[in-house]
Amino acid sequence: MPQPSASDRRQSVRTGVVWDGVRRLLEDGAFDDKQARIVDVGGGTGGFAVPLAELGHTVQVIDPSPDALASLDRRARERGVADRVAGQQGDLSDLPGLVDGADLVLCHGVLEMVEDPAASLAAIAGVLRPGGHLSLLVAQRHAAVVARAMAGHFQAARELLEADSTTTLAGRGGRRFTHDELVTLLVTAGLQPSSVHAVRVFADLVPGSLLDLEPGASAALVELERAVATRPEYLPLAAQLHVIAGR
Ligand SMILES: C[S@@+](CC[C@H](N)C(=O)[O-])C[C@H]1O[C@@H](n2cnc3c(N)ncnc32)[C@H](O)[C@@H]1O
Known part of the structure; x- marks a missing residue:
């Protein structure tokens, strides 16, 4: 069996916990049909869309970037799932006009x-069928404050510290959210969070060279990330939060 490449191993460290949550949802009997109608908004080059199509689901990817959609197309064709993946140029705010009902967004x-x-979030709630779910992954603010401070960007850390989810910090990767802000936003949109996981608690702190050179290090780190993902005390340390919310 071919060994995963260094880039595949780094990717599995970053997305392992998210995949666990999405797979659990799809396998849990949350969907009546085996083939769920999935919309991946901002799905980019298909890092999630194509593997989901390989599991037998149909996936509509909506993304404003023509380059990303061209890569998505290529990837879907190479993996033999072009008939189950449809890329469409558009913005999250266009969702109601582009999507005719979804089991999972x-x-x-x-x-x-x-x-x-x-x-x-209200636009997403509007296209979910009753009983459908949202898989939401966002950057978490507290870890970003620490990361900026550790890099010596003290002013940027301070600005982020004073921000909230309504603040756009130009040129700094956009908004960051806390767990409480996210829950309030979801509930206001009519979505009920059913699980929240801490994502990349350690992944961004570990030197890439260690993962590349030390045999078994990536797999061990994936397991460590899994072990802390459901512990509330680690949520403020996570680079990202993954929330599953139902309609
Ligand atoms: C950080 S990438 C994430 C890609 C993918 N969802 C993933 O997790 O690997 C952000 C993606 O969102 C897209 N995007 C940016 N603004 C958007 C918007 N307003 N509506 C929908 N997609 C957007 C970008 O083109 C890009 O593909």
């Missing part, structure tokens, strides 16, 4: 960039 790494997160 993925919104990973996008809410940080939109103009109005509350309106975006």
Whole structure:
């Protein structure tokens, strides 16, 4: 069996906990049909969409970037799932006009960039069928404050410390959210959080060279990330929060 590449190993460290949550949801009997209708908004080049199509689901990817959609197309064709993956150019705010009902919406790494997160979540809630779910992955503020301070960017750390989820910090990767802010936004949009996981608690702190050179290090780190993902005390240390919320 071919060994995973260094880039695959780094990717599994970053996304292992998120995949666990999405897979659990799909396997839990949350969907009546075996083939769920999934919308991946801001799905980019298909890092989630294509593997989900390989599991037998149909995936509509909505993304404003034509380059990302071209890569998605190529990846879906190479992996033999082009018939189950449809890329469409568009914005999260266009969702109601582009989507005709979804069992699951993925919104990973996008809410940080939109103009109005509350309106975006309401748009997502509006296209979810009753009983459908949202898989939401967002950057978490407290860890970002620490990361900036550790890099010596004290002013940037201070600005982020004073920000809230309504603040856009130009040029610094967009908004950051705390767990409480996220829950309030979701509930206001009519979505009920059912699980929240800490993502990348350690992954960004460990030198890449250690993962590349030390045999078994990536797999051990994935297991460590899994072990802390459900512990509330680690949520403020996580680079990202993954929330599953139902309609
Ligand atoms: C950080 S990448 C995340 C890609 C993918 N979701 C993932 O988790 O690997 C953000 C993606 O969101 C897209 N994007 C940016 N603004 C958007 C918006 N307003 N509506 C929808 N997608 C957006 C970008 O083109 C990009 O593909």
